[in-house]
Amino acid sequence: MKYxxxxxxxxxxxxxxIVLGCTEIPMLIRQDDVEVSVFDTTAIHATAAIKKH
Known part of the structure; x- marks a missing residue:
């Protein structure tokens, strides 16, 4: 895969x-697919929003 x-x-x-800074990229790349840590910004923002409320 190109990614x-x-x-x-x-x-x-x-x-x-690696920052997965687009909502569609985490559908293509998972942590298990690569050797380096990936950061899903959609999940990070959603988790922060839930913690805030």
Whole structure:
């Protein structure tokens, strides 16, 4: 998959984590798909909103 190729290239260039900053990307990439930590901004924002209320 192209997203995995891109992430792997970023990791080879020093990336220590990947921000999944679009609502559709977490449907394509899961933590199990790559060796580096991924951060799903949709889930992060939803969790923060629930904690706030």
């Amino acid at each position: 995995q190729e891109i992430i792997n290239a970023l990791v080879q260039n020093g990336a220590q984590g």
